[in-house]
Amino acid sequence: MRLQLREKRITRSTGGDLLVFLILVAGGAFMSLPMVYTIFHAFKPMNELFIWPPQFFVRNPTLANFYDLFLLMEESWVPFTRYLYNTLLITVLGTSGHVLMASLAAYALAKHRFPGQRIYFNAIVFSLMFAWQVTAIPNYLTMSRIGWVDTYMAIIAPAWAMPLGLYLMKQFMEQIPDALLEAARIDGASEFRIFWKIVMPNVKPAWLTLIIISFQSMWGETGARFIYTEALKPLPYALNQIVSAGIARAGVGAAVLVLMMVVPIALFVFNQSKVVQTMGSAGIDK
Amino acid sequence: MKATAESKIAAKSGLRADAESGRLRTWFSRKFKEIRENKISYLFIAPFGIFFFMFTVLPVALAMLLSFTHYNMLEPPKWIGLQNYLRLFFADDVFLIAVKNTFIFAVIVGPLSYFMCLIFAWMINDLKPKLRAFLTLLFYAPSISGNVYMVWAWIFSGDTYGYINGFLTYWGLTSEPVQFLTDPKWMMWVAILVTLWMSLGTSFLVFIAGLQGIDPTLYEAGAVDGVRHRFQELIYLTLPALRPQLMFGAIMSITGSFAAASQIIPLVGFPSTDYAAHTIVAHLLDYGNIRFEMGYASAIAVILFFTMIIAQQIVQLLLRNLES
Structure with a gap:
């Protein structure tokens, strides 16, 4: 029950697929975690931004930062x-x-x-x-x-x-x-x-x-x-x-x-x- | 008799001159005819050419001229010959540090970023369209927004609120925060890591577009001819078909690694501690934007320009050799 992610081809082996999969996951994590962190950051209320130890995830997501931004823009x-x-x-x-x-x-x-x-x-x-x-x-x-x-x-x-x-x-x-x-x-x-x-x-x-x-x-x-x-x-x-x-x-x-x-x-x-x-x-x- | 001989010689040389000017004339008229015949080609290159000349060729030529002058933007430029260049190599220790840093940086980041783009593009291209689009976005995202790399300043921040330092101190791995962004021991490595993180940009997209343009029948024919392994396929079929894109990517890697500064400066400060992450372009900005020594800054740009051209020629040679 292999996940069918692409068309079958003679030059592709299951072992190779597994290796590619692992490399893509590792690379994808390295590339995307800082991005995800940025996105979470944008939704953090003030007390979570300066919490110690710093948290990756947001606990109480808020739109306060966006609201502040629009207030500032209006000024x-x-x-x-x-x-x-x-x-x-x-x-x-x-x-x-x-x-x-x-x-x-x-x-x-x-x-x-x-x-x-x-x-x-x-x-x-x-x-x-x-x-x-x-x-x-x-x-x-x-x-x-x-x-x-x-x-x-x-x-x-x-x-x-x-x-x-x-x-x-x-x-x-x-x-x-x-x-x-x-x-x-x-x-x-x-x-x-x-x-x-x-x-x-x-x-x-x-x-x-x-x-x-x-x-x-x-x-x-x-x-x-x-x-x-x-x-x-x-x-x-x-x-x-x-x-x-x-x-x-x-x-x-x-x-x-x-x-x-x-x-x-x-x-x-x-x-x-x-x-x-x-x-x-x-x-x-x- | 003597007179006739002389006149003969004169006539002969006259003939030769005639023939020469005739040849020149035919060369010119041939070129002129060629140009007239290709009128349509010039029409195609004209719109781009006009703006390219105005906003790239002209300023580059001017900057090259300025590199032989002393110019502080207030007084008119003063011609000083090679003095800027001599000063760079014999009287400016910081420039030599910048050269050393830039070479270390370029030798590591250039090839690594190139292979990252190629390998990831190649792996992603194998997937089904929806997944491929998603992963392309995931890998490309760090390059998509101008200064999203500033997230690394939060991650590596030198107080305990920095993500890594908070983690390290929380688990008791260090007693005081590591100064990733100001300690000369770490700065270069942070710069390299962040640049690699941002390096799946233009070349990566171009490789993916190039891979999508490869005719699938090429692989079918290859399988019939006995290509049994994905690496065989990559080396014998994919890479040769991707040659123009590989060349493009090589130049992107060279310019991206030799001219790095814009993402390093906001992270490690300007100038960085002990100039530990001072690059050639950072040096150029120091003289161009802060000290207003435009002549000197131009000389730095010219040296960087020829360095990159040499690197490009070497890489071009390597790529050609790989082919044969």
Whole structure:
């Protein structure tokens, strides 16, 4: 009476399965216990937060920390919804623009041959290795030159051209067989049509992954370097300010961590169900 | 007679020059024609390229230039040649500590995080879709929220309210709390542990996506060809099919381990006790954000940049060798 967790395959033995199971449980515990601890922390009343010895589990769960957080948010003179709107706007525009631009460029780099291609690609890969902390100042100069300081564009436009996304998409597009594209070209499909109708559906796991990665980095963006008008600031900035008020906010801090996690996790779950759907029904036709 | 010979030579060299310029012209016209023929490709790379140039290429080039100057952000940059670099290697003991720490950190965290991503992605990919999605989320969760690693500050906290210290003192294992976050003996190990905890991020997701894209018929064919064991399958079928993703993951591991600082600084303080967990990027932040010596900070970035490129070339070579 073995638990059927996957399809039967000749290369899988029961002993091996058991070992894999044990490793996954151990790894899963190491990864998830601190997360669970954070979540419990957010629901602990004040007396349990500072109980000795410290407790892992919450005994009398309470929403007091979340309630305090909302009270504090109401006190700020920019309404909470405005921060949320700012974050949603830059996250959605930043992510969609990035995935589209990176995919377009990645297609040309993976499947076309043209002069300058190698330089372009090497610049992308090497730029991943330059510490961004130093480019902040020259970047600020560029931004002020074109008048984007203190606008949404200062956050969105650099996110569109993050080198990581292009590199990711290019690596996946390389795996599409050339014959597939050639066949479409013979049928008279335009390059853009090939990109949209053949290449993108074939690398769906890649851009679903890129959406998660990009969304999550935009979601956590504080905008501290470029945005000075309070009404344009994103949510994490406002939340960080509340948490930074010190030890008395330990519970509120945990509540903030949990709240900030909820949206990316929801997106992740939705996204994963999409991946599973495509792979389950059609698979990749090659 | 002499005159004719000279004119002959002149004519000859003239011909040669003509031929050369002709060759150059044909080379240019060929390139130009190639560029015109590939107009569509440039259209595809243009939107990304424009913003990439503006916000990455330009600032990186400027920072590289700044590394040869003295620049405090108030006065205009002053050209000082190689002085920043000489100072880094011969007059800055703390930088050498940072280099040592970064190398220890990178040598441990880089390969470990890479193999963790690969092994866990490979194991999880075997499971049924629902369970796979759940476990992927479980393993990826620590990377999902910006600074959730701060939970480790509660866990390792140096007073008895810290989770581990509370436990240790409660059971009488220590008489006074262990200063995990401020004792040089422990700090580096805490930093390594926390970074490993957070390391199932981008590469992990990319490996999973890559594994899902592998054609199942490949395994069926492999089974017919006599692949009998899951490790055989991993080595002969899965890894070669995953090559582009493996390359991607290697670069993520290199940048993640050599440029670590953002998760270390909030845990062990800045600067850390005796610089025991001071990394190259922490040193860079010290000069860039606190002392405003932008030229010097840029020189640190340039050195780090070339270090990572060398590491990347070595890893690329290793991956190629593994293939053959």
